Amino acid sequence: MAVKCDNCPLRELEIFVPFTTEEARFMKGFKIGELTVDAQTPLLIEGSNAPQLYTVLAGQGVRFKTLEDGRRQVVNFVFPGDFIGLQAGVMGEMGHSITSATEMTLCVFDRAEIWSLFKSHPDRAFDLTWLAASEEMFLGESLATIGQRSALEAVAWTLQRLFQRGEALGLTTANEMPLPFRQQDLADALGLSLVHTNKTLAKLKDRGMVLWQDGVLGILDRTGLSDVAGIPMEALRPRPLI
Template sequence: MATKCRNCPLRQRDLFIDLSSDEVDFMQKFKAGELTIDPGTPILMEGSNAPQLFTVLSGMGIRDKMLENGERQVISFVFPGDFVGLQAGLMGKMGHSVEARTRMKLCVFDRSEFWSFFKSHPGRAFDITWLAAIEEHFLGETVATLGQRTATQALAWALIKVFQRGDALGLVENNQMKLPYTQRDLADALGLSLVHTNKTLAKLREAQLVSWSSGTLHVMQPDALAELGMTSWDTLRPRPLM
């Protein structure tokens, strides 16, 4: 049975801005259903013009882009609460692909109703703008990482960002969280070779900052890891939930 918007488990998290009763009712009307998919299933394909938009209710995925020479750039990792498909909704087609890395449950929204946000719910339209802006901000930070952080700093930055998000979603217990990604994914996100990534992770492990094995990320010293990555271990700013 599909989850009612009023009973959405994500609304209980401090990471998300609470919705008014009117906004919850509107989202329930906008929601077309739910979709459960297995790991490895494409959600959206690069170049596609999908008629649906999605909010991740549970599970994790990955955004990536394939280049003509066969190389891959990982754009970002997908977490519960992320709004997926906005690019196609505004530009007509996807510039990257989105794939499930765990079993995922998605709230499905009909893109044909998308513009009603801007007509009848300007507050929700602002939320969409906010999500687009925060994604642009994150990509800017990623570009700075690719260009200016050393490999050690870049890995520290990436791992603390993932860990912060997991912690805000209640996915961290005893400083550990399940992480369904691979070292290749991390390397492709940071523009590093797999060998360099592996050696750098070993250095972080030897420094007793972080370990990542058997699908579990263990951050022993969050503040120190954040400092190494030239960022901070702060509570994340609450974000809209679509």
């Protein structure tokens, strides 16, 4: 890990969420610095109370829980703009771990400053709650996917949601986006075995719907994929940025 500030991609993000000058000044004080980590680096650990919170500026990661016997559940995938450490920030304990999947650049905040945010910037505090509620909503959908959908439906649904997120973030070019995760990560996200996930992916590939190779996801048949996934292929609304 090394703190650095060059080549900062923050400008990109400011396109999405324009700050007022006062807000910018406050957030600047809120911000401790920037952090760049390598791929496969643990950022936050389940059960810990991290003193620092992050906003992802670049790179991707994985949120996951580990059961006592080693089984792993991927709770969500982390993308630029995501806020990391909210649970530690308000509850004093993370419910899951977070690890980078690629090199990541993070905006670092001080946990103790959350209070001042609630006191002096209620609109930003509201955004924080919005993020938490949004995450809760997504987890509810994931629950429905894992609980109710078949393996084929679940994989199609997940790839579609990932691509929708990519589109909302401008990570896509034509019908492709970077997806630097392993099949094992997807399997752990869906509660499927690695082998069955692989075979299910092969089925979607055979049907000419998706192509996921070398860390790049390609959507070849949007409508077909939507039919299998059971949700319309529309883009997502933008999220507030903390």
